[in-house]
Each structure stands twice: as C-alpha cells, then as structure tokens.
Amino acid sequence: MNSRIVEGRLTAFLNLFKISRKFSIGFTIMVIMAILSIIGFFNTPYHLEGWGIVTEETMKRQGLPPCLPFNCPNINHVFGTDDMGRDLFSRILVGAHLALIQTVAIVFISIALGIIMGIAAGYSNMVIEKISTYLIELLIVIPSMVLAAALVTIIGRGIQSVVIALIATWSPWYARLTYILVRQLRELDFIKICEAMGFTKTYTIFRHIIPNVAPIIFVEGITDSGSVLIEIASINFLIGVASLTSIDLPDWGMIVGYGIRYIRTFWWISFFPGLFIALTALGLILLGDGLTEALSPWLRRRWRLWF
Amino acid sequence: MFSLNYIIKRVVSAFIVVLGILVLTYILIYFSPGNPAYTWAGRPRGPRAEEAIKAAESELGLDKPLYLQIYIHINRFFKGDWGISLRFKQPVISVITRNLVASLELLIVAFFIAIPLGIFLGVMSALYRGYLVDKVLYTISALFISFPRFWIAILLSVFLQMLGVNLFGRIAPSYMLVIESVSGSYIIDSIISGKAEIFIDALIRILPPAIIVALYPMSLTVRVLRYSLSEKLYEEYVKQAISFGLPRSRVVYRYALRGMVPAISQLHGITFAYSIVDVATVENIFGRDGIGSTIVKAIPYNDYPLIIGLLALTGILFIVVNTISDIIQIVSDPRVRI
Amino acid sequence: MEAMVLNEIVVRARNLWIGYEEEDRVLWALNGIDIDIPKATAFCIVGESGSGKTTFGNAVAGLLPPYAVTKGCLEVHNITVIDGSRMNYSGIRGNIVVRIPQNPIATLNPYLKIGSIFFDVLSQRFRAYSKAKILEITLNAIKAVDLPDDILNRYPHQLSGGMSQRVAIALTIAINPEIVVADEPTSNLDAYLKGTTLNLLRGIVRSGKTLIVITHDILFASVLCNFIAVMFMGNVVEIGKTEEVLSKPLHPYTKELIDAANLDFKNIRYANNKLKADLNECAYASRCTYYSNRCSEKPKLSYINKSHGVACWNPLKNS
Numbered sequence: 009m010n011s012r013i014v015e016g017r018l019t020a021f022l023n024l025f026k027i028s029r030k031f032s033i034g035f036t037i038m039v040i041m042a043i044l045s046i047i048g049f050f051n052t053p054y055h056l057e058g059w060g061i062v063t064e065e066t067m068k069r070q071g072l073p074p075c076l077p078f079n080c081p082n083i084n085h086v087f088g089t090d091d092m093g094r095d096l097f098s099r100i101l102v103g104a105h106l107a108l109i110q111t112v113a114i115v116f117i118s119i120a121l122g123i124i125m126g127i128a129a130g131y132s133n134m135v136i137e138k139i140s141t142y143l144i145e146l147l148i149v150i151p152s153m154v155l156a157a158a159l160v161t162i163i164g165r166g167i168q169s170v171v172i173a174l175i176a177t178w179s180p181w182y183a184r185l186t187y188i189l190v191r192q193l194r195e196l197d198f199i200k201i202c203e204a205m206g207f208t209k210t211y212t213i214f215r216h217i218i219p220n221v222a223p224i225i226f227v228e229g230i231t232d233s234g235s236v237l238i239e240i241a242s243i244n245f246l247i248g249v250a251s252l253t254s255i256d257l258p259d260w261g262m263i264v265g266y267g268i269r270y271i272r273t274f275w276w277i278s279f280f281p282g283l284f285i286a287l288t289a290l291g292l293i294l295l296g297d298g299l300t301e302a303l304s305p306w307l308r309r310r311w312r313l314w315f
Numbered sequence: 316m317f318s319l320n321y322i323i324k325r326v327v328s329a330f331i332v333v334l335g336i337l338v339l340t341y342i343l344i345y346f347s348p349g350n351p352a353y354t355w356a357g358r359p360r361g362p363r364a365e366e367a368i369k370a371a372e373s374e375l376g377l378d379k380p381l382y383l384q385i386y387i388h389i390n391r392f393f394k395g396d397w398g399i400s401l402r403f404k405q406p407v408i409s410v411i412t413r414n415l416v417a418s419l420e421l422l423i424v425a426f427f428i429a430i431p432l433g434i435f436l437g438v439m440s441a442l443y444r445g446y447l448v449d450k451v452l453y454t455i456s457a458l459f460i461s462f463p464r465f466w467i468a469i470l471l472s473v474f475l476q477m478l479g480v481n482l483f484g485r486i487a488p489s490y491m492l493v494i495e496s497v498s499g500s501y502i503i504d505s506i507i508s509g510k511a512e513i514f515i516d517a518l519i520r521i522l523p524p525a526i527i528v529a530l531y532p533m534s535l536t537v538r539v540l541r542y543s544l545s546e547k548l549y550e551e552y553v554k555q556a557i558s559f560g561l562p563r564s565r566v567v568y569r570y571a572l573r574g575m576v577p578a579i580s581q582l583h584g585i586t587f588a589y590s591i592v593d594v595a596t597v598e599n600i601f602g603r604d605g606i607g608s609t610i611v612k613a614i615p616y617n618d619y620p621l622i623i624g625l626l627a628l629t630g631i632l633f634i635v636v637n638t639i640s641d642i643i644q645i646v647s648d649p650r651v652r653i
Numbered sequence: 654m655e656a657m658v659l660n661e662i663v664v665r666a667r668n669l670w671i672g673y674e675e676e677d678r679v680l681w682a683l684n685g686i687d688i689d690i691p692k693a694t695a696f697c698i699v700g701e702s703g704s705g706k707t708t709f710g711n712a713v714a715g716l717l718p719p720y721a722v723t724k725g726c727l728e729v730h731n732i733t734v735i736d737g738s739r740m741n742y743s744g745i746r747g748n749i750v751v752r753i754p755q756n757p758i759a760t761l762n763p764y765l766k767i768g769s770i771f772f773d774v775l776s777q778r779f780r781a782y783s784k785a786k787i788l789e790i791t792l793n794a795i796k797a798v799d800l801p802d803d804i805l806n807r808y809p810h811q812l813s814g815g816m817s818q819r820v821a822i823a824l825t826i827a828i829n830p831e832i833v834v835a836d837e838p839t840s841n842l843d844a845y846l847k848g849t850t851l852n853l854l855r856g857i858v859r860s861g862k863t864l865i866v867i868t869h870d871i872l873f874a875s876v877l878c879n880f881i882a883v884m885f886m887g888n889v890v891e892i893g894k895t896e897e898v899l900s901k902p903l904h905p906y907t908k909e910l911i912d913a914a915n916l917d918f919k920n921i922r923y924a925n926n927k928l929k930a931d932l933n934e935c936a937y938a939s940r941c942t943y944y945s946n947r948c949s950e951k952p953k954l955s956y957i958n959k960s961h962g963v964a965c966w967n968p969l970k971n972s
Contacts, residue, residue, distance in 0.1 A: 145328070149633040153592045154626040155608045161617045162347045162354060218576055235589070238463050242592045245465050246607065249599050250614035264466065268600060271469060272476065282466030289461035297457070300542075304677060307542070308543040313563075313719070504706050549718070555760035559774045559828070560747020569773070573764045649808045650763055 024302050031298025037291030045108050048101030078274050088276040090267070092254050096277065099258040100284055106259055107288060109239045110167055115229045118178040121227060125179065126186020127213055131194060144180045144187070151176035156243045165251070167259065170243050178236065182225055189221045227303065231296030234289040241285045260285050320466040321645055329638045334389065340623050341388040344375065347619075352377055357401040357617040364419045367459035374398065392627065398620035402612050407624040410609065415628060416499035417485060418594050423504075424521050425528035426588065430583065433533040437540025438567055444545060453541070456534035465596035472600050475523065482520050483602040490516060524601045528593050532586040539582055540575070547571045577644040584640030588633050661861050663730055663754045663832055664690035664713055671708050671717065679722050682708040685885040686935075689953060690880075695854075695864040697874035697895070699910065700884035707836060710867045714834045715742035720941035729855045730831055747778060751828050753835040753885045757821040759807035767820060768805030771827065778828050796825035798853060815846045822853045822874055832863045850876055875899050880960075886936035889954060893961035903925040903963035906937050908930070935966070 025032045081090040087096035129140035156173035202212045241261035248265020255262050260281040267277030301307050347354040352371040358368040376387045397407040440452040486501045490513050497504050505514035556570045595607025613621045645651050663845045666688045672681040682705040690696045711717050727735035730749045734742050755759040771791045798819040840845045856862045868874055881898045883891040891904040902908045938948040947966040956962040
C-alpha cells in the first residue's frame, strides 16, 4: 500500500519531465548547482583557510603555483584570481551553498510567517485581524534594500542582515495571498459548517484552512525564488560596492559588487560570479514555470488564432 | 463620479501606514544593539566621540519616555528636520530629495519604456502561443527576469566602453555648471531653461540604464499577459465581441485588455517597489547619482540618520505608489464606481 | 442520402466532426453529422447537455475555441467555413451570423457603455455609414425591443436580466444578419421574460431571417420553431418538421424527451451514458428499451418522407 503511493508519486514526478521541457532544464540546472554547493561546502580546488585565502603551506602541499592577484583565467585558475590573489572558482564554489541556503531560508521562512500573518488577518478575532492587516500593509511598503542597509549598519555586514530584511519584505506578500485565499475559503460552506458545528477555530485552521492554502503558496514561492535570489544578489552587490576593503565572505553578489571597481581591466572578477547568479536564477524560474505549466494543462494546449 | 468614499478611506489608511513607517524607523533606532545615541552618531571613535554621543542623545530626546520620543521623532519628520548626514555633512532631507529625484527620473523613464512595450509584446506572445514569436519572447523574458540586471548593466557598460561611448553620469560635466537646478531632474530642468543640447545629452545618458531597469517590469508584463490574456479571451463578453466580427486589434485592446487594466496596474505597483533595487544597482554601474549611490556612500560611514531618512521616504514613496495603483484599479472599473 | 429539399439551404453540414483536444486525445463532440437548414425558418436543435448542440451552434457562429479539431465540411450562406481541418470565418461573423448569447449580461463588455458597444459593433458591420446613420440604426433597434433611449448611456451592470437580453436582441436586429444563432436564449429567464423573448425571436423570423435555436426545452422549441433536430451524444438522431416530430416521434430518445416535457416519467430509465462511447455503435444503445443486436452498428440518418428523418434501426411505430 505504502510502496504503491510512493511509486505513484514517483511516476507523477517523472511525468513532469515528460510534460515540460522547462521543468527538465530547470531541474537539471538546480541539481548541478546543488552538487556544486555540496562540493564547495566540503572541498575546493584551492583549499580554503577561512574564506578563500590560500596559505603558502597548502600551496606547497598541493604543489600549486603561487597565487598572484589579478591572474586572468588560465589553466590553474579557471576563472582567474581576485585582488587578494584568491582563486575565483573556489570562491564561487563556496558561495554556491550560501546563495542556495539564503534563498531557501528566505522563501520558506517568509511563507511560514506569511501564512501565519495571513490567517491572523483573515480568520481570527476582530482586533487581531485589524492589527494584522495594518502590519501586512506596513511591511509591504518597506524597501528591502534600505532596510538591509540599516541592518548592515546595526548588526554588520553578514548574510543575516540581508536575510532578515528580505524575510521582512517578502512575508507580507505571502500574507496578503493567504489573506485573499482565506477570505474566499471563509465564504465556502464547509468552513461555515465547521463553525456551525462548534469546532474551534484552531481545529478548523489546521484541519481545513492550512491544507487548502499551503500548496498554492508553495508553488508561488517556487516561482518567486528566482526573484528572491536576484534581490539578495542585488543588495549584496550594493554592500560589495560600498565595501572599502576586500570582502572575505564569498557571496556572489558581493564579489560582483566589489569587482566593479576593477571592471575596466580585470573583468573576470565581476563576470563569473554574475554568470552563476544568472544561471541559478534561470534554473529556479524555469523550475517554477515548468511546475505551473504542468499544473495547468490549458497552458500547453495547441493554440491557433481563431478570430 | 468615482467612489469618493473608497478613495478617502484608502488615503486615510495610507496615512496610518505612513505613521507606522515612522514608528518603525524609530524602533530601528531605539532597539539598535548598544546605545541608540551611539548608533545615531555613527559609532564615533576618537577624542570627540563622547561629545557626539551627547549631542545625539539630546537630539533624539533619549531621557524622555518612549512614546514621547516617538512623538518627537514624528514631529521632527514632518517639520523636515531629519538630522545631519554624517557622510555629506548636510541636512539629510536635502541629500535625500536630491538623490531621490534622480532615481525617480530613471525609474519613470524606465516604466515609460516598459509598460507599452511589455503590453505589446505580451499581447503578441499570448495571441501566437506556441509559435516562433512566442517561443522567442518567452525565452527573452525568462532570461531578462533571471539575469541580474546589474550584471547585464556591467556587460552593457563594458560594451559601451569598448565602443568608446562615454555615457557615464547623468549629464556631461561641462553642462553641470551651465544648468540651474530647479526640480533636480536634468531632463525637466533643461526643458524649463530651453536648452535643447542639454536635454538631448541627459536623455541619451538616461537611456541605457533606463532600458536595463525596464527589462524586469517589461518581461514580467509579457509573462503575466501571456498567462492571463488567453484566459481573458475565453471570457463571455470577449467571445461575443468576436462573434460580432470586431477586428482583432479591437477585440484584443478594447475588450480583452481593457478588463486587465486593474491587474496590470496592480502588477506595476508591485514591480515599482522591486525595481528600486535594480535602479540602485544600475545607477552605481553607470556612475549616476541617486539612492543607490547614496546607500553605497552611507554604509561605510555608518551614516544612520541618512539611512533612516531614506527608509522613511522610500517607504512613503511606495505607499503613495500603492495607493495610486489601488485607486486606478477602482476607478478603472465602472462596476465599483458610484 | 436523400436530403430535404424545401427552400434554399443556408447552413449545410456534411459529415461534420468537431472535437476538443485534450491532453493526448481528442474528445469528439460532433460525430459526423449532416444537417441542412433551410432559409427563413426557425430551426431548433434539442438535446441534453453534452449532446454537442452548443458545439454545433458555435461552429455556425464561428466561436469554436482555438483547440478545436475539425473534420468534414460546413457551409454557411454558400461560403465554406470548415473544410477539413481549416477554418475561415472572415466575413461571416457579425455580418451573416450573429449569436444571441445564453447569459446576456456576461456578454456585454462591463467597461463600455451600451451606446459604445452598439457603435463598435455597427461601425464594423456598416463601414461606409456615417456616425449619424449608425446612431439612427441603433435608436431604431432600441425602439424595436421597447427599451428607453437613455439605456445607451448606461453600463451593463446597471441593467436587469431581461433588459440585457433585450439589448442582446436589439444588437442582433441592428446588425441585421442572415442567420441568428440563439444559444439557450431562455435558460435563465422566468416565464414572463421567456414569453417576451419568444415574441422578439418570432419577430426576427418573420423578417425573413434564419433562426437557429439551441435549447434543451422541447416545449419552447415546439412553440417557436418549424423544424426540430434532436441530438444525442454528438449525433443527429431525428430531424423533421416540428409537428411531425412531436406528434409521431420515431426515435426512442425523442419520445423520452417529449415524455419528460409532459412530466410523464413512467418509461424513463436512469441514464448511464458511456463517457467514452464506442463510435461504431449506436450512442443511445446503452439506454434504449428497444435494443437489438443490430444496434451495435451505428445507424445512418434515413428519411421516411421528404422532411422526416431518423437514425435508428428500430424506429417507433406510431399509429
């Protein structure tokens, strides 16, 4: 019985590849990125002490030529080296898991907070509903970039500032979507019957509302994750531009941002991390599009102009 | 007659949200780790640090109770006294307004490019779904959405440099002294003073960054229309218009698209907020003044008053944009009008 | 096949197949039907939901969705509109055929005033006419359906159901087409509005137009129309003059419909139509009381006299 369910899910999942080429491409890109990030997490071609600085000792041990700053891409350094002589390819590899973890964390936490806020605004008592509605409206207008800058000045230049800022600005969107869905659900008979039968609101929320709302929000979240990744990278780019000293944290956006001061001569510092951001975001967007396409058959229909 | 009642309600709630933003900015000051005055003074070090923190303390009124502090903060905000920028040594309000106008100029030009082009291409994409036109448009819009705009901007700026075209800055340095600043936007200023060559120069310089900023809202419009216009074409009244034999352009633009005005207006209310990040990054690459360069200059100096002022003002800008987009949604639908 | 030869034929379907593309197959809504609709008559197509009658109406009015698949041939007003898999309705829509919708209030553009809807439609129909001339036609049409003039300044949501039905008919009158397709014109109306709609539709027939009424209401059809075609699961099972069909039904399904309309449910059996009907057997076989072995083969429409045809191996014997 159980194995049959698993098997059914597996065929449904494999069918996705058959139905949508976008999904297959996006999935392939994301799998490659995930593998790269795992590799980067454990090991890199130029073993990193701290965040990408190659010590004399490791170089001797590995028998590698010394790292010079601003090496253009060559056999030893596929993507070249940066101003401190760090191997860019290694830095990008290490940055992969940072980018993926940031994106996933922001999307998931925002969805969770958004569902909580949305249900509070749409299905609780009067006072909480009013307060939550205003809270959503307030959070929705906060500019993520400026909030991130404020947090950077307060708690420093780490990924946490950007993650907090983006959670604060993305969760209200999911809250608003949840709110709209909950409002629609409330009008339906099965929720009204639950109320009439005297079930508690908590029971109704967990048994009926969340199971109906969550899948929709999650598909939306997957579609949004590409935009989230770009937003993270853009804000980190600004932090990178603002940085006066070379950055240790191998965040892709920061490397690009820091590199633009050398763009006229040493283009590779900004080019390659940017390429990886672009590829990852493309993978996420194709994944989301493929899912949407698989879920709405009419989007795949042959279509000819009939008027 | 529009539904005035709704509009008044919307404006009042927008005002409440403005107050909320101001309270929030104060909370960000008050609960900053360590001493708020220390943060407000920009984490000063050295012999004069003590003095600066004292000054910040009295400026924020930290000896008073919290609600009074918030009141003072809001009051000062409406009086236009937002503190002194540590980096620019000027009043925050003048720094921000100067730069915000520059960013808005770029943003508005970008949206003037993005909306008509996006609607046109989106209609093409929806009508010819599955054909080559649609496949090309889908690919392009997916690439433009997923490629970071700052990266595209870097590529473009390098490319322009290779061509030997210098489009850095908002205006050629030699014109900077000639033109008198009225609105802060060089395009408007040059029209006011009637200097055609400055106008052309400012316009040419704004085009490359504006096109790059326009990529995101444009591509999003294409995708949204591709997805939902075909749904709209099945709507009964559009079907009936088809059965009356109306020409295709009329069916699409006057019937199907007319029903999508609220959705498009809402979409651009959202993308406006998202695009400000693109504006900030692209500005830095093209060497333009604006909020992006302001933030970049403020971060290393811990210029907290400037960032807080920016947070409040951009927040208010978004509130205004959201309110306008909501009102357009209401006004464009005769069923809700009274 | 011997066809009815009465008048000039305006709609001629020959072995017409129309289906809708699904995931990986085609759902056929019309299974090779032959219909001839004579000029200046009220022709009614009755059948239950899913019988393909709306598909036929849409095919005549040129409103098939883009994922429709066609076979066979359909001629409207001597112009071939469906030829194999090709469709071409240019010049037909809004000039020769107009559809009166099922739910009129939803078919008026909610963002335009009634006046501009009229102007849009009529300036397409009469390209050479001046604005004043178009306004004149509009006002005449409005008067013909007893609506006040100030309706032109209203939005569709300000109209009642009956008014919007009359606006839809006024639009039809103003366009002055050859063929009018009325898709379930009375399904949402109460008895009184049904009567007024009936009168307006009769007026259209009287002015020499061909009216194709698509309905499930055989009583309404019998009052309005002079020809009836009964459809079942994408096939025409019986066709003929109204009085002949109603008084001497030949097909068991027609009998069932008439009994149901007379609230006579003695002989009704529960429907268990096969969803994926075998195209080679009689579609009604699974429900038929007179089932015989021959019914596993699909019957052809055969005419017992000049105008009355039936597709059944064991037609009912009427005394």
